[in-house]
Amino acid sequence: MQSRSPAAGRPGRPRSAAADAAILAATREALVELGWSKLTLGDVATRAGVAKTTLYRRWSGKNELVVDAVAELFDELCLPDRGSLAADIEGVVLQFAAILARPEARGGLMAVVTEATRDDALRARIRASIVDRQKGLVLEGRSRAQQRGELPPETDPEESARTVDLIFDMVAGAVVHRTLVSGRPVDEEWVRGFTQILLRGLAAPS
Amino acid sequence: MQSRSPAAGRPGRPRSAAADAAILAATREALVELGWSKLTLGDVATRAGVAKTTLYRRWSGKNELVVDAVAELFDELCLPDRGSLAADIEGVVLQFAAILARPEARGGLMAVVTEATRDDALRARIRASIVDRQKGLVLEGRSRAQQRGELPPETDPEESARTVDLIFDMVAGAVVHRTLVSGRPVDEEWVRGFTQILLRGLAAPS
DNA sequence: GCATTACGCTACGACTCGTAGCGAAAGCGT
């Protein structure tokens, strides 16, 4: 996507955009059927109807390919204004959960995060194409809540940045853990309870 | 461990307990050096000084082996009484974070969780040897807080069980996400902010 | 037409997988 070849007005035959799309779609399909560990690049190439060499000319390996394939799933994330901070949180959490509920996202996202533990370049790629977009939603939601008077305005900008990171880890982490570790669905009931605690805290009366 | 051969008074040569320990230690060592995807069972066998066939006689594959190797890391988790709910939370979060900071836990734990997405037996094994122990700490901490009067007593037992699951996902999820996705350390400052939000909520004044 | 690049195809050595077969070693009961 953003990091791959610009292909600006170079001489010679241009790369097929259709092949790109077919490869990414085939990757997601294989991810559903086989899972991360049994997914092979040769199989993806066959599914996409391209040669294995074509695949290697565009992606350096399994990790990079799957990051791009999974990142497309997060394009649909947005933050419609629902009138209150609680409603905004519930909306975006349900969106995020809906994406994670898809099997190609479950296995794929977790696998690349695992690999990113030992690969800084891969981690940067994940951050740029997936994580930063999500964090932007947190920023937007807080800004709206401050305008509504639901949250106090920022004082220290550095403190403010830390809080955004913290909230982001709490929201995304809880949804991911619920979905992938506990293995239970993120339904409306769960989201209500989660939002309640996030906004008012554990000590508050239910 | 609990699920493997009981080896009760059978005839014949008993299995070497030293080999078990050597294999698990070698697995963690290989996990640090190579990471999940490049770890091979042949390599682990060589490091442990045993034959590859011996390894396959005890574990059915990479997943099961790594679960057992990583599970040992969580044996040290406990919940010392620090006098208040906030202090208890901070204590156990720092313990959990210290384990996750070790490279053999980062890659290994995430990898087996990823694989568990498509393997129910593996998920059950993870739950039994890792997750349930953590959830027990949540239960214990809430019980103490209720005795201190920091939390309201339970009314509906079913509602109560849901709340424990929710808190568990929020705590563990946030720490895991901070460590593995955001890639930033869980230090005392972060833990203070996290506990503050978990107990008093976002809307509370800082 | 010509240079340049992408593409499909085949083939290749290197590696890992998981299993089978063998002889030797280590315990247990008599």
Add this chain to the structure above:
DNA sequence: ACGCTTTCGCTACGAGTCGTAGCGTAATGC
């Protein structure tokens, strides 16, 4: 002491995947 049973280390094996190289062909810009 003697077998019986099970484990262990070793070697070897077919199957599968990896990532690359080479080749002829297709598509684009000048």
